[in-house]
Amino acid sequence: MKTRSNTAKLVECALLIAVGTVLSLAKIAELPYGGSVTLASMLPVIIISYRHGLGWGMGSGVAFAVVQQLLGLKNLSYVTTWQSILAVIFLDYIFAFAVCGLGGLFRKQLKAQSVALACGSLFVSILRYFCHVISGATVWAGISIPTKAALGYSLVYNATYMIPETIVLVLVAYYIGSMIDFTKDVPVRMKRDIGNQTADMLSILSGLVGVAALITDVALIFAHMQDPESGEFNIQLLKPEVFADSFWMVVTIVTAVAVVAVAAMLVARHFILQKKNTEEE
Numbered sequence: 001m002k003t004r005s006n007t008a009k010l011v012e013c014a015l016l017i018a019v020g021t022v023l024s025l026a027k028i029a030e031l032p033y034g035g036s037v038t039l040a041s042m043l044p045v046i047i048i049s050y051r052h053g054l055g056w057g058m059g060s061g062v063a064f065a066v067v068q069q070l071l072g073l074k075n076l077s078y079v080t081t082w083q084s085i086l087a088v089i090f091l092d093y094i095f096a097f098a099v100c101g102l103g104g105l106f107r108k109q110l111k112a113q114s115v116a117l118a119c120g121s122l123f124v125s126i127l128r129y130f131c132h133v134i135s136g137a138t139v140w141a142g143i144s145i146p147t148k149a150a151l152g153y154s155l156v157y158n159a160t161y162m163i164p165e166t167i168v169l170v171l172v173a174y175y176i177g178s179m180i181d182f183t184k185d186v187p188v189r190m191k192r193d194i195g196n197q198t199a200d201m202l203s204i205l206s207g208l209v210g211v212a213a214l215i216t217d218v219a220l221i222f223a224h225m226q227d228p229e230s231g232e233f234n235i236q237l238l239k240p241e242v243f244a245d246s247f248w249m250v251v252t253i254v255t256a257v258a259v260v261a262v263a264a265m266l267v268a269r270h271f272i273l274q275k276k277n278t279e280e281e
Contacts, residue, residue, distance in 0.1 A: 009052055013060045016044035021067050028168070029215040034075065034140075035132070035161035037215050040172040042128075046103025046120055050113075051182050054104060061101030062094065069093035084139050091135035099127040114177030121173040125166035132158040164215045171207045175200060199269045199276075206265040213258030217251055 024041035045064050049057025069089060076085055103120035110116040136154030178200060180187050 009056060013048050013052075013056060013063075016048050017060055017064050017067065020044035020064055021071075024068065024071070028212070029161070029164070029218070031157075031161050031218075033157070035158065037161050037164045037168065037211075040169045042097070042100045042103070042124060042169055043121065043173055043176070045097075045100035046117065046124065046173065047176075047182060049101050049104030050107050050117060050120065051104070051187075054102060057101030057104050058098060059101070061098040064100060065094045065097035068097050078143055079139060087135065087139045091131050091139065096128045096131040096135075099124045099131070102127070112177075113182065114174045117177035118170045118174040121169045122166065125162065125169060129158055129162040129166075132162065160218050164211050164218070167207065167211045167214075171204050171211075175204045199272050202265045202269040202272070206262045206269075209258055209261050209265070213254050216254050 020041050020043070023039045023044070026039045026041075028037040028039065030036040045057065045060050048060045072093065075092070076088060079085055079088055103117070103124050105123060106116040106119045110119060133151070133154045136158055137151040140154070141150035179190055181190050
């Protein structure tokens with residue numbers, strides 16, 4: 001019975017790693033010097049850790065990291081020494097993605113599954129961020145990040161994609177965690193009030209719209225902040241006289257539309273919950 005149980009877990013882990021890999025290829029945005037925002041690609045491994053413990057989670061995290069390394073083999077061509085190659089492999093891939101296996105760390109500490117998954121997602125995202133920061137300040141200094149003030153540039157650069165990536169991951173983790181019970185042998189849908197479901201959906205959508213606008217603005221602006229020859233970030237490159245007015249108009253329109261959409265959804269959510277509370281009284 002135990003062998004069958006472990007076999008079932010192994011199959012489930014393999015399927016979830018495959019799902020995570022597919023999600024990692026569905027990039028919402030990709031920065032010009034590396035790094036991207038995905039459709040919560042780390043969540044499947046976090047769910048493994050939450051369902052089956054840190055042992056299974058870390059094993060799956062390492063497997064997921066190896067797959068990510070294979071998909072990013074071209075990045076090794078930018079470094080020359082064997083030491084830098086090993087550093088890229090471990091800091092940007094093995095360590096950075098293996099930490100997903102720690103996503104179930106809060107299962108026993110936090111009663112609400114949705115909160116536990118969200119906190120686990122935030123925790124592993126922070127760990128991954130620091131792995132990329134260390135790599136950027138050491139291996140990539142002088143390549144895609146200027147040698148001068150490399151740590152500062154690495155902190156900024158990696159934040160531009162890890163912050164949106166983290167927001168998307170946490171929001172999706174919270175929503176999935178509130179909809180599906182992962183504590184059962186076979187995950188089942190939770191019974192929830194329709195009003196609460198609609199309100200939660202509006203919260204998630206408003207968050208995603210905000211993240212999408214942020215990603216769009218970052219993609220538009222950040223591409224113009226780094227000198228293609230020196231690799232240095234220069235705010236002066238964003239002067240109005242450097243770019244046509246249409247550039248800033250697009251940024252303004254994207255931001256304004258997102259603000260209006262988010263405000264409308266939050267107002268709708270407020271009225272839905274207010275109506276529900278009135279009916280209950």
